[in-house]
Amino acid sequence: MKTLGEKLRIERKWCGMSIEYVALHLNSSRSCIVNWEANNTLPNIFQLAKILSLYDITFEELIEGTEMEIN
Numbered sequence: 001m002k003t004l005g006e007k008l009r010i011e012r013k014w015c016g017m018s019i020e021y022v023a024l025h026l027n028s029s030r031s032c033i034v035n036w037e038a039n040n041t042l043p044n045i046f047q048l049a050k051i052l053s054l055y056d057i058t059f060e061e062l063i064e065g066t067e068m069e070i071n
Contacts, residue, residue, distance in 0.1 A: 001065055005039035011055045011062065012037075026050050 002010070012022055012033075019037075023030045026047060035041040043051060052059060 003039050004042065004063070005037045007062055007065075008043075008051065009037040011057060015055050017054075022051075022054065025054055 012019070019030050019033045022028075023033050026033075028047065032041070036043050048059075052062065055062075
């Protein structure tokens with residue numbers, strides 16, 4: 001199973017988007033996107049909604065096959 005960060009990276013690359021492009025369109029920083037994809041932090045619900053829209057995927061598509069860790 002993949003982590004949420006791995007799924008975010010896979011979806012971003014599938015869409016052909018750079019980290020910089022995503023950061024610009026989410027009004028976020030490059031380091032924020034890097035941290036999400038490295039599983040250091042998680043996007044909040046508002047950021048996640050923007051990500052889903054940008055990647056043109058549903059929440060179910062994103063979390064399918066995702067291993068969720070609760071700390």
